Amino acid sequence: MMGDEQRRQDLADFLRTRRTRLSPEQVGLIRGGRRRTPGLRREEVAQLANVGVSWYTLLEQGRDIHPSSEVLHSIADALQLTLAERHHLFLLADQQHLVDTHASHEQVSPALRRVLDSLNPTPAFVIGRRWNYLAWNATAEDVFLLSRSVPPYEYNAVWRIFADPMSLHIYNPKWEQVAQKVLAEFRADSAYYADEEWFKCLITDLQRVSPEFRAWWPRHEVRGRADAQKGIEHPLVGRLMFEHTTLQVPTTPELKIMIYTPLPETDTLAKLQQLMDMKVAENVMY
Template sequence: MINDEQRRQDLADFLRTRRMRLTPEQVGLIGGGRRRTPGLRREEVAQLTNVGVSWYTLLEQGRAIHPSSDVLHSIADGLQLTPDERQHLFLLADQQHPVDTYVSHEQVSPTLRRVLDTLDPFPALVIGRRWDYLAWNTMGEQLFLLMEPVPPYEYNAVWRLFTDPRSRQIHNPSWEQVAQRVLAEFRADSVRYADEEWFKRLITDLQRVSPEFRDWWPRHDVRGRTDARKDIQHPLVGLLMFEHTTLQVPPTPELKVMIYTPLPETDTLTKLQHLMAMKVPATPVG
């Protein structure tokens, strides 16, 4: 691993190179004539980021100072860093880069949608940071009965699990175990956005309509996502047995790709192929 001295020097070099690529005009400052070196001056960066010139100079010199998360965000904004550069800045400053929890619209790229389609008849879905199903392939729709929304949180996985009677049916006889596990994973994720209004509304509504959610939520059970076996009682073909895994999408790590692989030495794959022959491809939302 990189030592602290090298990390501070890399941070200093990174800040200097990002500063030198900008012109005063790009950041809304008056140019002030010819400059001996390209880019912004340190005092201009300090002005843009509301920090002291001496303090910022020490940072660019690789001194042992520890900027706060708020200061790093301010520097990233002032230097007009890209999302990748912003994350790199936080790593060099030895801080965890918080996921932006204020993104209101999550998008699934055309490339990822094609990947989902290619996986048929293996069920595959994309879930967002709010636990909304954002996209799925034909068999993902069939597996989780996503043909119709469930208002008012139409494609929210937690809402559907606790309020849609069909979700109880496909997870019988182990619905309680599945629901408690999903709730613990959702609780672990929720620490990043618990102050957001949509989250508060969802929790309030779930407590109002679901006795189980109302009883279990105060327990504060948490767990991470792990590969596991998942059984589904499909209304048309009966028991389906899967190995379930969740993958992250590097460009948008808040998105999760959920893939269900038929369990070997079962008739699950044959049943999936039968379902594929019965249904036309689904049109995903999002």
């Protein structure tokens, strides 16, 4: 669970980045004179949210302030936050119960593993609260090479996106779009565990190895998970097109099931079956 000081600082950074992305015209204000910095001024946000300028300034400075839920809603409206951003704001303001879960509790049950296997040849895998791959079916292994360890964070999805050169090929030509989406979803989840040592180490190492991560992380972009189409460039069978869906395990909510359904009216399903046949033939040979 995030410490109070870290939470307040992240809240301050989040508010500041949301404020600077809005123009006066977007919120119905007149731009006026020349501005030294982009976006809205603090006094403009305070005016829109109907709160005091001094009070809002202290909030953006990370001071020990406890805004009510009503005030948070007003600030969220003023900053035109999305649903995911609004949820993130309330988490950072300690206005919503944070579930205390631990990676050691993340167990993929035999029943869930059977579900993954039953989905073949549709790729499916499970990730945990740390965004580590915990289990996957044979097709997901062939498509995403999930059994291949990528040290030092082994099977971490975020680490693979930014530190593994293979991801540039897999998500070509839309790697940047995919990476920013993953980062925004990971940032939204981070309010639950940003004070944990593993998280701090991961962020430090990602900033060290990836200039893109280093540039994007301070933006505080957040988003919720949503169904979407995703293309994969496979080295053996070429372009694969999927509809990506995320399901939550009711009994273990920190686990997420990621399912990649072959997009209709494409040859993706046939190519996946081809991959499975190639694997069977390879096993027979050896």
